[in-house]
Amino acid sequence: MSIDKKFNWLNPITVAIALASMSLFGCSDQNGTTQTYKLVTGPQGGAWYPLGGALKALIENGQSEIKVQVLPGGGVSNALALHTGQAQIALAQSVTSLDAIGGKPPFQEPLENICNIATFYRQYFQVVTLAESSVNNPYDLKNKVLATQPRGATGEAITNHLLQAHNMSYDSLENVSFGSYTDSVTLMKDGNADVFTLTTTIPSGAVMDLASSRSIKLMPMSEESHKKMLEINSKYERGLIPKGTYPEQSNDVPTIFWYTHLAARCDVENNVISHILDVVQSGSMELVSVTKAIAGLDIETMTRDIGVPMHPGATEWYEKQKEQ
Numbered sequence: 001m002s003i004d005k006k007f008n009w010l011n012p013i014t015v016a017i018a019l020a021s022m023s024l025f026g027c028s029d030q031n032g033t034t035q036t037y038k039l040v041t042g043p044q045g046g047a048w049y050p051l052g053g054a055l056k057a058l059i060e061n062g063q064s065e066i067k068v069q070v071l072p073g074g075g076v077s078n079a080l081a082l083h084t085g086q087a088q089i090a091l092a093q094s095v096t097s098l099d100a101i102g103g104k105p106p107f108q109e110p111l112e113n114i115c116n117i118a119t120f121y122r123q124y125f126q127v128v129t130l131a132e133s134s135v136n137n138p139y140d141l142k143n144k145v146l147a148t149q150p151r152g153a154t155g156e157a158i159t160n161h162l163l164q165a166h167n168m169s170y171d172s173l174e175n176v177s178f179g180s181y182t183d184s185v186t187l188m189k190d191g192n193a194d195v196f197t198l199t200t201t202i203p204s205g206a207v208m209d210l211a212s213s214r215s216i217k218l219m220p221m222s223e224e225s226h227k228k229m230l231e232i233n234s235k236y237e238r239g240l241i242p243k244g245t246y247p248e249q250s251n252d253v254p255t256i257f258w259y260t261h262l263a264a265r266c267d268v269e270n271n272v273i274s275h276i277l278d279v280v281q282s283g284s285m286e287l288v289s290v291t292k293a294i295a296g297l298d299i300e301t302m303t304r305d306i307g308v309p310m311h312p313g314a315t316e317w318y319e320k321q322k323e324q
Contacts, residue, residue, distance in 0.1 A: 035066055037272065039089040040073035040081045043153075043180070047201065047291055048073075048091045048260075054290045055262075058279040066272060075154030076106055082265050083111035089276075092263040093123060093154040093199070094306035095233050101308065104233070105164075106157050115266040115311035117273060118280060118302040121201065121293035122257045124241060125158050128196040128207055130188065131215035131248070135195055138166040138225055146170075147177045147184035147193040155199040158256075162197075165228035181206035189213055201293040203245050211247045218246070218253040229256055235307050259306050260293075270313030277302075277317045 039055065042048025049072060056068040073081060073090070079100035081087035092114075103110035129135045135144060141163065149155040156178060163169055170176050177187055181204075187193035188210050198204060210216055218241060221229075226238045240252040262280070264273060280287070280297075287294045303310075303318055310318075 034064060035272075036069055037066065037089055037268070038069050038071055038081075038087040039091075040071050040078045040087040041091050042072065042074060044072050046181075050290050051287065052091060054287050055276075055280070058283040058286060059276055061279070063275075066275060074150075074152050076100075076152040076157060078263075079107070079111055079114055082114050082263060085113075085265065088265050088268050089117075090263045092261055094119070094259040094261050094308060095235050096154045096157065097261070097263060098233060098235055098307045099157075106151075106160070113265045113267060114308065115264055115314070116306060116308040117262040117264050117276060117311055117314045119259050119261045119304040119306055120297065120301075121260055121291070122239070123154075123199050123260055124202050124239070124257045125155075125162075125199050125221075125255050126197065126202075126204060126207065126241070127162075127219035127221075127255075128188070128198070128210065128216055129194060129219060130191075131217050133194060133217065135219055137219065137222065138162055138168075140219075141166075141195060142168060142172050143174050144194040145175045145177075145187075145192065146173050146195050146197065147179065147187045148197045149180075149184075150178045155197060158199060159197040161229060161232045162225075165225065165232055185210045195219075201291070202241055207246060215248055216246065218249065218255070220253050221255045223254075226254075226256060259304065261306060261308065263308070264311055266309070266311060268311070268313070270316060273311050273313030274317045277314060 039052050041052035052070040056070050059066060059068050071087065075093040075096040078090040078092050079097055082090050097114055100107050100111040101114055134140060148159045163172065177183065177193060181198060184193065184196045185206050188196050198206060226236065229236045235258055236256040237258065238254060239257045240254055243249055243252050284294060284297045299318065299321055
């Protein structure tokens with residue numbers, strides 16, 4: 001079965017991103033001395049794309065055997081790209097990787113060859129409304145106008161999970177816009193959407209942009225709602241968006257979070273994985289300059305159990321670190 005038919009449940013743009021990275025695994029130059037590995041990240045304008053550029057610079061610095069091509073992507077499409085061999089390395093969301101391996105929605109079958117290299121930082125699910133909104137819990141989303149990310153993005157998938165956990169679907173809403181952060185913010189500013197859902201580090205630049213012109217509030221996630229979400233994905237953790245994260249936010253807001261992690265195909269050579277981990281450890285400050293959430297990255301964080309199997313080369317590397 002062809003890739004485009006087999007995965008036609010994905011947004012066509014998502015599939016196009018994945019297919020754009022099609023190549024032979026670990027493509028080498030004519031002399032066979034340099035291997036190029038494709039790294040899928042996030043959409044241009046998001047946090048993952050520049051992080052991918054920073055990783056490329058670290059990996060390529062001081063050696064000529066390993067080259068990296070950075071490509072845009074998204075949480076769901078990146079898992080697909082690893083599975084099909086269209087990419088060898090990926091920035092990924094832990095909960096999406098787990099769904100991919102288990103063949104849970106939005107995936108229609110289990111995906112293979114997805115291994116963890118290092119766990120990086122937390123990502124928070126945020127449900128944003130205008131201050132005067134009547135949306136105070138997930139059930140209040142019924143018959144509202146929603147703005148979320150394109151199909152294939154983790155934020156959209158988790159929004160779908162939220163509705164599913166509370167016996168709803170997109171059909172329960174008045175209308176749904178699947179667009180960019182910028183599109184969603186514009187809809188909210190103009191009063192053409194009631195709710196904006198997204199998954200980012202905090203504070204989110206998009207939410208700050210909205211809050212600069214409209215008073216906002218965040219919908220809290222109750223313990224009951226968290227338990228319902230756990231039935232869909234066991235790695236949804238409950239945490240707080242601290243008060244003061246956004247303008248006029250006077251209270252901590254409970255929500256769910258998970259982790260951005262660096263993933264690779266499980267058959268990428270161990271020495272390549274070892275090199276990547278060497279430069280991530282030694283160059284963590286360069287990564288912090290691009291993504292502040294990486295600050296404080298250490299072995300304990302990098303080896304956090306997110307439910308995704310560790311790459312054998314990464315396991316070997318971490319064991320050596322413990323011996324030192």
